[in-house]
Amino acid sequence: MTTAELTPAEWAALDDVADFDEAIAAFDPVLGLEVHVELGTATKMFCSCATTFGAEPNTQVCPVCLALPGAMPVVNGTAVEYAIRIGLALNCSIAPWCRFARKNYFYPDMPKNFQTSQYDEPIAFDGYLDVPVGDEIVRVEIERAHMEEDTGKSTHIGGATGRIHGAEFSLLDYNRAGVPLVEIVSKPIVGTKASAPEVARAYVATLQDLVRSLGVSDVRMDQGSMRCDVNLSLTPAGNPVFGTRTETKNVNSLRSVERAARFEICRQASVLTAGGEIRQETRHFDELAGTTASGRVKETAEDYRYFPEPDLVPVAPSAQWVEQIRAALPELPWVRRERLQRDWGFTDLEMRDLTNARGVELVAQTVAAGAGAGDARSWWMSYLAQQANSAGVELSELAITPAQVAAVIGLVSSGSLTAALARKVVDGVLAGEGEPAEVVEKRGLAVVSDDSALQAAIDEALAAQPDVADKIRSGKVQAIGAIVGAVMKATRGQADAAKVRELTLKTIG
Amino acid sequence: MSAVPSTEQVEPTGPGGTEHPTVSREDVAHLAHLARLAVADEELDRYAEQLDVILHSVAAVAAVAADDIEPTSHAVPLINVYREDVVRPGLTPEEALAMAPAADAGRFRVPQILGEEQ
Numbered sequence: 001m002t003t004a005e006l007t008p009a010e011w012a013a014l015d016d017v018a019d020f021d022e023a024i025a026a027f028d029p030v031l032g033l034e035v036h037v038e039l040g041t042a043t044k045m046f047c048s049c050a051t052t053f054g055a056e057p058n059t060q061v062c063p064v065c066l067a068l069p070g071a072m073p074v075v076n077g078t079a080v081e082y083a084i085r086i087g088l089a090l091n092c093s094i095a096p097w098c099r100f101a102r103k104n105y106f107y108p109d110m111p112k113n114f115q116t117s118q119y120d121e122p123i124a125f126d127g128y129l130d131v132p133v134g135d136e137i138v139r140v141e142i143e144r145a146h147m148e149e150d151t152g153k154s155t156h157i158g159g160a161t162g163r164i165h166g167a168e169f170s171l172l173d174y175n176r177a178g179v180p181l182v183e184i185v186s187k188p189i190v191g192t193k194a195s196a197p198e199v200a201r202a203y204v205a206t207l208q209d210l211v212r213s214l215g216v217s218d219v220r221m222d223q224g225s226m227r228c229d230v231n232l233s234l235t236p237a238g239n240p241v242f243g244t245r246t247e248t249k250n251v252n253s254l255r256s257v258e259r260a261a262r263f264e265i266c267r268q269a270s271v272l273t274a275g276g277e278i279r280q281e282t283r284h285f286d287e288l289a290g291t292t293a294s295g296r297v298k299e300t301a302e303d304y305r306y307f308p309e310p311d312l313v314p315v316a317p318s319a320q321w322v323e324q325i326r327a328a329l330p331e332l333p334w335v336r337r338e339r340l341q342r343d344w345g346f347t348d349l350e351m352r353d354l355t356n357a358r359g360v361e362l363v364a365q366t367v368a369a370g371a372g373a374g375d376a377r378s379w380w381m382s383y384l385a386q387q388a389n390s391a392g393v394e395l396s397e398l399a400i401t402p403a404q405v406a407a408v409i410g411l412v413s414s415g416s417l418t419a420a421l422a423r424k425v426v427d428g429v430l431a432g433e434g435e436p437a438e439v440v441e442k443r444g445l446a447v448v449s450d451d452s453a454l455q456a457a458i459d460e461a462l463a464a465q466p467d468v469a470d471k472i473r474s475g476k477v478q479a480i481g482a483i484v485g486a487v488m489k490a491t492r493g494q495a496d497a498a499k500v501r502e503l504t505l506k507t508i509g
Numbered sequence: 510m511s512a513v514p515s516t517e518q519v520e521p522t523g524p525g526g527t528e529h530p531t532v533s534r535e536d537v538a539h540l541a542h543l544a545r546l547a548v549a550d551e552e553l554d555r556y557a558e559q560l561d562v563i564l565h566s567v568a569a570v571a572a573v574a575a576d577d578i579e580p581t582s583h584a585v586p587l588i589n590v591y592r593e594d595v596v597r598p599g600l601t602p603e604e605a606l607a608m609a610p611a612a613d614a615g616r617f618r619v620p621q622i623l624g625e626e627q
Contacts, residue, residue, distance in 0.1 A: 041594050048597035057615040058606065062599030068608070077591030099582060106545055108619045155616070171616035303543055308582035316588040
């Protein structure tokens, strides 16, 4: 992001906020996270329409999700099973009996004028998730995980910002209306102080790993199949009473979760320090500016007049079914990590760093593609981590696949590439130049393995520095560095240093 | 917080519900806002009175409902009615949009929303 992209209003917003360290010194942040997960079922929650992402507008609709008169919903049994899977993985109790409820409101994103959700009877409740943050584990208590349906997609036309204010009309695509969602609501997370933004991010990342491992959603934040609302309030340091919270929506990446929490801490601290009050409101996160802006005031907007959905019968999963689902849960990420650590022989520290960098699955896939675990870890945690860091993205978001990394590692072990050349090949893959072998070919990066070419370069270097050969013969073997250096230079870095060393010693005799 | 009671508080048939508070002008104004109905100031008292009569009449149920009887949400005692997760063809976009008052670029076109954020 370049600062030139900020509007004057965004600059003003940034100027207003307090320094983060000062904010934390004066206030304790209290976090609450609501995460929506779109389930990967073939059909919608209450009708048999497809749920394919990116289909042409209004091609996945029927009388039920368009709320045509007389159309009746029927619950998708697979969606209930997926919701129970999520609940069990989050250590929740599963409700033996629960109902859907109507959440009434007047936005056109649901043609029914209500969203079918669950209110005071969620399918799963009272669980927890252990979240690795740095070298600690933060236990986040889960309030509930409930089933509901996604809304349609509105495009506001005529407004400057694409938001509702100033729009002349809206265009509705109901393909997404009715797609099954599970909303996971944390209990207030207290006591995290300066690490609150990091905890928020780590929680969402851990949840993402978990849900992905359950095979119930592709949890793509960039495509909206996982979305996060960040609730945040400040309370004067040491005061047990929570302050007024804001709910920041539209937080569409892990990095944004952290930035949104951090910005709200600073903004609210400024308001409170200046003697102002925090309004209970929805705010929108601006990805570009890293700021939040006021949306609607929640007080009246939240009066959704929930009541039990009369068109759907209660969901009453039998204990037997729940235990069947529990028994069939896949290996959860933390159990898998313990097993992989044993298989790979990594130290606790190595495994922890890899986990924190969310590189475990990447290394696992690289190993599965034929690389050694140590090599795989070293690539992902050093060179690739640097590239991800400087681009501000996750390791998994880099434009290189574990199979490609394994291919590069293979080229190094076979002697076709040196470590330095391998990094250039990786650069090429990241730049979209194709598979590792193609990059080697296009960039001409193969190691000079032709012994006669190397020998010529060595002879030339020895001739240019006649004293070096004498030094080596007299026992100062480290002097060979000068010859190796000269040969590497002559071959533009494309020689194998170990091989040059070996040939040089042979030449000197 | 506003002093306006939520609609749940005026609902007469909740568990253990016996007496219910009188419907006030403010309640009517709040409900009218939620339902996006334009109710004139002079109508508030009249509707409050009428709604009060209706709620009192319905509240007669509370007189016979014992505390150990759950409020009914379904007339039919069924549970766990599920559908297989199998895609079936729905409507074509043409069929879907044929019923729309206005359409634009394959989408339903609706007037701007009442000056509120989503």
